[in-house]
Amino acid sequence: MTSRIELARVDLRGRTPTTAQLRTALPRGGVDVDSVLHQVRPVVEAVRDRGAAAALEFGAKFDGVTPETVRVPAAELAAALDGLDPAVRAALEVAIARTRAVHADQRRTDTTTEVVPGGTVTERWVPVERVGLYVPGGNAVYPSSVVMNVVPAQAAGVESLVVASPPQEQFGGLPHPTVLAAARLLGVEEVWAVGGAQAVALLSYGGSDTDGADLAPVDLITGPGNIYVTAAKRLCRGLVGIDAEAGPTEIAILADATADPVHVAADLISQAEHDVLAASVLVTDSPALADAVDAALTTQLTVVKHAERVTAALRGAQSGTVLVDDIDQGLRVVNAYAAEHLEIQTAQATAVAARVRSAGAIFVGPYAPVSLGDYCAGSNHVLPTAGCARHSSGLSVQTFLRGIHVVDYTEAALKDVAGHVVALADAEDLPAHGQAVRARFEALS
Template structure:
C-alpha cells in the first residue's frame, strides 16, 4: 500500500528530498548488450525471425506479423460501447490539444534583402510503439497517432506485442483504438524487435520508418539508444512516474484512480501524492485499500 512520508516542519535540501523519495533507475547500458543480438537478427532476418522472437519473448506464435484489416475491423465492431465512448471522448480532447500545437511558417527580416524562414515539415513515415506486456494502453495509441495525424505524416504504422490470450494478435482494445483512428497498418511485434523493425524495415513485411515514438520497457529504451542515428527517436522513456499536487478540495476517489492508473505500468513505477491535507491523505489511503485489490496487478 501507499507509503506516507510526513515532511511538515522539515527544511530539506534537494538532495534531502531525493533521499526521502528515491527515484527508480534503469541500467540501459546493460540492457543494450542484451538487445544487440535481437537488433542484428531483425536487420538481417525475415518474418520467420520475428515469429520466432515472439515465441521466445511473448510465448505465442502470431499467425502473421501484419495484423489483418479484418481483425482490426472486428475488434472495433466488438468493442464495449462504454469503452468506445471513452476512447472517442479522449480522441476529441487529445486532438484539440495537439491541433493547437500546429505552427505556421515564420519569416524574420534579419537585414535588408536577408530573411530567415522557419518551416515545420512532417516526416514521411513514423512507427509508433504501443506496449502491452503488463496492461492495455489504448492511451498510447491515441497519444502517438493523433499528433502524427495533425502533423500530416503521410504514413503511420503501429506495433504492439502479440498476446497468447488473443491468438497471437495484439490486445483487441489496442486494435480497436487503431481502427477508430483510421490506422490499419499494425504489426504484432513487441520489445526491441519492434523498434528494429521500424528502424531497418524488412522485405515483404514493413517499410523502414523515419522516426519511432512511444513508451516501453528497458529493452525498448535500449533499442532506441542503440538505433539512434539509424532512425529518429522521441526519447528514452524511464520508469513511469506521476506526482499529484492536491489540497483538501481534491476528490479522493479521483486522486486514487490517477495513482493506480500509473502504478499499474511497471513494478518500479512511482505514484506520488503531495498534499498539505491530512484528511485528504487519509481518504486517498482508504480509497487505495478499497480499489487496489480489484485491479489486475493488485499483487504489486
C-alpha cells in the same frame, strides 16, 4: 485481508535542502537500462541482419506465438472494429475527437524573417516522412496509446505511419483486437504484429514480410514500452529518432488539508495499478491528510482488482509521502521531482499550478484526475518520466515536425555582410569559409 498501507515518509519540515539534496532525498524509481543492453543488443543485431524472420523468431520465444505475416491483414482490422463493444467504441470516439481538437491547435506555421533588405531566413516546419508508433501489451491493453500516438502524428501531417503491437497467443497471433479496432477507427492502414525489442529493431531496419511484402523502415519511433523496448530504442537511436526513453509511470500529488483523502488515495492507486515499479508520491503540509490517505489506501485496496500489484508499487522505494512546511516548500519539492503526472489538490489550485515549472502534465483541482488525462481530457498521456520533465516535453504535434531554416540572400545583401563573414572566418582560422564569399565578388589567385 489486505494489511494496512502506510506510505514511507520523508520529512522535510524545518529544513531547507538544496536542489541537489532534494533530488537525492525524494522517492524515485526507475530502471537500469544499461543492465539489459547485453540481452537486447543480439536481438537488434539479428533483426538488422535477418529482418522479419528474426523478429518472428523472437516473437515466438517471448510472446509464444508466430503470426502468419508481420503486417496485419486489412480484413482483420475491419473485423476488430466491427466486433468492438459499442460502449468502448463510443468512448474511443470521444477520446479521439477531444485529442484531435487539442492537437490541431499545436501545429506550427512557417515564419519568415527579413534580416536585411534582400536577405531572409524562413523556418519551415516539415513533418517526419514515416513514423513507427509502438503500443505495448503486458499487464494491460492500451487502445488509448494508439490514440495518443496516432493523433499528433496525423495532425503534424505525417503521410506514412505504422502501429506495432505484440502478437497475442489468445488472438491467433494478432495484436489485441481493441488495439486493432482503435487503429482502424483512426484510419491507420498499417499495423505490425510484433512487439518488444524486436519491434523497435524491425521498425528501424525494415525488411521483407513472410509473403514478400515490403516492411519499410521508419524515421522516428514513439510510444512507451518496457525496459527491453527502452533499451532497443537506445541502441537504435541515431539510425532513427525516438521520443524518449520512457520509464515506469509516476504520479505526484501536491495537496493540503482541503484535499479529500479518498480522492488522493484513489489517484495514487490508479497509477500504481500500471506496474509494480510505478511511483505514487504525495507531497503535503498536512500530517493529518497523510494519515487519512494511508487509511483510505488500506480501505480501497480491499476492493481493487490488482491489489497485489498496487500494494507492491505503493510499498516500493519509488513511492511515499513527503511532508513539507507549506505549499511554497511543496512547490520546490514537486519542481525538483518533475513528475510525469502532477496533481494539484490545494486551496487556490489554479494559482498554485501556475507556479509549477517542471511536470509532464498538470492536473488542477479535485475534478481533473490523471485518469481523465489518460483517456478523455484531450491532452496527451505519453509524457516524460524519471525527472525528465525538467528538460523534456510530452508527445505532441511538435514531436513529428522538423524545423528547417531556408536562407535566401540577394547579391547585394551578401555583399553588404561579406566583410563580417571573412573576419569571423579568419578569426576561427577557417579561411576557406571567407574565400567562399570573396569568390563571388573578386577574383581569387
